[in-house]
Amino acid sequence: MSQTATSQLGTSAIAAPASGGSYPAPAPELHHLKQEPSPGGDQNTDDLTFQDLPPFPDDVPTAPLLRLSLKKLLNRDPEEESNLWRACCDVGFFYLDLRDGSPSKRDSFHEDGDGELNGDGLLKDAEALFQLGEKVFTLPDEEKLKYDMKDQGSYFGYKGLGAGVIDSKGTRDRNEFYNTSKDDLLGISKRLLAPPVLQDEGNRTLLKSYMQRSHAIVSLILGQLNTQLGLPAETLQSLHRLRGKSGDQVRWVRAPPQQMGEQIKALGEHTDFGSVTILFNRLGGLQILPPGSDEWCYVKPLKGHCVVNMGDALVKFTSGILRSNIHRVVSPPGQQGNSTRMSLVYFARPEDEVVLKVLQGSEMIDEKWRQQGSPVEEEQITAKEWILRRAMGRRAGGDWAKGGGTEGDRMKQ
Numbered sequence: 001m002s003q004t005a006t007s008q009l010g011t012s013a014i015a016a017p018a019s020g021g022s023y024p025a026p027a028p029e030l031h032h033l034k035q036e037p038s039p040g041g042d043q044n045t046d047d048l049t050f051q052d053l054p055p056f057p058d059d060v061p062t063a064p065l066l067r068l069s070l071k072k073l074l075n076r077d078p079e080e081e082s083n084l085w086r087a088c089c090d091v092g093f094f095y096l097d098l099r100d101g102s103p104s105k106r107d108s109f110h111e112d113g114d115g116e117l118n119g120d121g122l123l124k125d126a127e128a129l130f131q132l133g134e135k136v137f138t139l140p141d142e143e144k145l146k147y148d149m150k151d152q153g154s155y156f157g158y159k160g161l162g163a164g165v166i167d168s169k170g171t172r173d174r175n176e177f178y179n180t181s182k183d184d185l186l187g188i189s190k191r192l193l194a195p196p197v198l199q200d201e202g203n204r205t206l207l208k209s210y211m212q213r214s215h216a217i218v219s220l221i222l223g224q225l226n227t228q229l230g231l232p233a234e235t236l237q238s239l240h241r242l243r244g245k246s247g248d249q250v251r252w253v254r255a256p257p258q259q260m261g262e263q264i265k266a267l268g269e270h271t272d273f274g275s276v277t278i279l280f281n282r283l284g285g286l287q288i289l290p291p292g293s294d295e296w297c298y299v300k301p302l303k304g305h306c307v308v309n310m311g312d313a314l315v316k317f318t319s320g321i322l323r324s325n326i327h328r329v330v331s332p333p334g335q336q337g338n339s340t341r342m343s344l345v346y347f348a349r350p351e352d353e354v355v356l357k358v359l360q361g362s363e364m365i366d367e368k369w370r371q372q373g374s375p376v377e378e379e380q381i382t383a384k385e386w387i388l389r390r391a392m393g394r395r396a397g398g399d400w401a402k403g404g405g406t407e408g409d410r411m412k413q
């Protein structure tokens with residue numbers, strides 16, 4: 001079984017203490033987790049492989065992220081809950097096995113409004129959305145460019161290939177995005193301009209279902225973190241209500257293959273702006289810089305799983321107890337490099353008016369804040385302002401310095 005297909009948190013990923021940003025990253029503890037059977041009970045790695053795609057090579061460095069099981073989390077498995085906590089503090093990235101993950105009828109699991117916890121349903125929605133994404137990106141460029149809303153001060157809609165930058169020198173990115181808004185799809189805000197294929201009611205229903213199911217998983221994770229942090233009940237969930245106005249979005253990212261020898265990063269190194277990101281990958285290309293390491297490692301896509309990562313808002317809320325790790329997207333490795341890469345992301349963010357500051361009511365967070373010498377709070381900024389500033393700072397012609405996040409001096413450029 002390959003390294004990523006185990007739940008062993010290898011020492012290669014967790015080495016010396018990370019250098020500090022505005023929230024000095026803690027020296028991660030070495031958790032020597034015992035090797036366990038894989039969560040879904042899969043007997044062979046075929047269950048984890050996308051058979052219709054060129055293989056992910058086995059001679060590239062991969063990040064040995066923990067593989068957690070939605071089913072176990074729903075069953076309140078104490079060991080899985082503790083693994084979740086460790087993953088969110090140590091690396092801030094983990095795999096979540098979604099197969100067979102829905103609450104049993106007897107389960108009185110708290111759900112947020114019309115959110116639906118259904119791992120298999122989410123996998124099906126993601127599959128269908130990969131196909132819908134193809135339709136969006138194959139529209140003619142002139143049509144897609146009608147939905148670039150940057151000039152209206154919005155990050156929703158389309159961003160063309162090379163319309164973003166990957167470093168402070170202004171090097172252009174090498175991907176296209178299409179961002180759809182949760183508030184639009186759920187009827188909380190006005191409908192945004194969109195191509196006919198995204199106005200189609202069937203496709204809107206699909207996007208809405210995917211958003212609700214992703215959001216339900218985010219709420220489950222936030223509930224766990226809330227308990228572990230010792231915050232008053234529902235604190236984190238109440239900042240991320242499904243029907244609260246927020247910058248939550250679904251993003252498709254697409255990057256065409258590169259010419260031999262051309263190695264431009266599709267997406268520059270960054271941390272996510274918001275709270276929790278749910279990511280579906282099929283081809284490799286995503287890399288993380290593990291804590292304390294200076295070797296970029298691929299996150300190998302696993303079938304039946306999503307990748308979950310923490311964003312900067314959770315770092316700010318917890319004075320750095322939770323980790324949002326730097327990542328980037330490069331060409332898919334090996335033979336995969338000849339294929340067009342697409343990924344599908346749900347970004348959950350705090351509600352628009354939430355101020356991104358250290359949360360009150362948790363002894364653990366208070367203690368962490370004191371350990372850091374009770375730093376003077378950074379500027380008080382709302383989630384809405386923060387996300388807009390960060391997103392626009394990474395567009396060509398934007399203010400790079402203002403687009404920075406909590407990664408501080410771990411960013412090389």
Ligand SMILES: O=C(O)CCC(=O)C(=O)O
Nearest residue numbers: 253272281286329343345
């Ligand atoms: O495409 C991916 O795998 C990751 C995309 C990503 O990190 C982002 O859009 O923030």
Ligand SMILES: [Fe+2]
Nearest residue numbers: 270271272327
């Ligand atoms: Fe990201």
